[in-house]
Amino acid sequence: MNCKTKEITKYFRSAVAAQANMGIDFKVDNYYILNPEELVRGKVDPTLCKDIFTDINKSIFDDENESKKKSLINVIICAKTIKTIFDANEKIQDEIEELTGVFYIPAILNIEGMLSFDVGDQKLPWFPREFLQPMVEPKLAIGDADAVDNFMSNHVDQIEKIKSWSDYATFFKELYESVAESEFEKNTIRNMDSKEPFFELENNVYVFIDKTVYSTYHIMNLYNQLLEDDSSESTLMTISIFDANNR
Numbered sequence: 001m002n003c004k005t006k007e008i009t010k011y012f013r014s015a016v017a018a019q020a021n022m023g024i025d026f027k028v029d030n031y032y033i034l035n036p037e038e039l040v041r042g043k044v045d046p047t048l049c050k051d052i053f054t055d056i057n058k059s060i061f062d063d064e065n066e067s068k069k070k071s072l073i074n075v076i077i078c079a080k081t082i083k084t085i086f087d088a089n090e091k092i093q094d095e096i097e098e099l100t101g102v103f104y105i106p107a108i109l110n111i112e113g114m115l116s117f118d119v120g121d122q123k124l125p126w127f128p129r130e131f132l133q134p135m136v137e138p139k140l141a142i143g144d145a146d147a148v149d150n151f152m153s154n155h156v157d158q159i160e161k162i163k164s165w166s167d168y169a170t171f172f173k174e175l176y177e178s179v180a181e182s183e184f185e186k187n188t189i190r191n192m193d194s195k196e197p198f199f200e201l202e203n204n205v206y207v208f209i210d211k212t213v214y215s216t217y218h219i220m221n222l223y224n225q226l227l228e229d230d231s232s233e234s235t236l237m238t239i240s241i242f243d244a245n246n247r
Contacts, residue, residue, distance in 0.1 A: 029209075031078070038205070042168075043114060078103070099202075103180070106118060116165060143192075
């Protein structure tokens with residue numbers, strides 16, 4: 001594969017990653033408030049769990065379709081959200097919207113309130129690329145995009161061995177601390193602007209119903225394989241053109 005083709009492929013791979021790793025708009029999507037301890041434990045409060053399943057089943061099925069109501073749903077957990085700071089009734093950080101999530105964890109929730117890793121689709125935690133360098137200026141950046149890619153590349157074996165929520169919790173904590181260079185348990189996250197070295201974070205965790213159809217993982221894997229295969233130039237160009245035409 002020549003250098004030009006490789007650069008084009010890296011561009012498309014980055015574009016796919018940026019499209020997949022976006023934030024969630026709290027003003028548009030309904031969310032539920034979770035205690036951080038519940039996230040780490042992998043067990044959601046029964047009352048909250050009941051509310052989530054009641055809402056999701058109401059929105060999809062009528063009462064006559066009782067047998068088809070869901071007992072498992074895909075959720076996205078916003079584990080880290082930048083806290084909005086006010087001074088004299090004025091918001092200090094104008095560049096950042098209220099309730100801006102910076103670290104998301106996809107999971108499966110069952111009707112009993114237990115959380116689990118999505119082994120089938122292997123949906124993995126992410127930081128919105130809009131808060132990673134080189135996408136943004138330092139005062140809005142919490143980490144580096146290369147740090148995410150390097151961590152994922154170096155932990156493929158760990159991902160394949162995730163069997164329990166405890167395994168998954170270990171993985172997403174390590175990912176967060178490696179990229180953000182901040183302790184997962186703390187309510188601050190580093191800011192790459194030297195003038196403001198950290199952002200304060202909300203105390204709560206937020207749960208969203210995952211409405212996405214997830215194919216990005218497999219597309220990203222394909223791009224990775226093509227980048228490693230020097231004989232795949234024609235296939236690579238065909239896929240890149242198809243991907244571009246379907247954006």
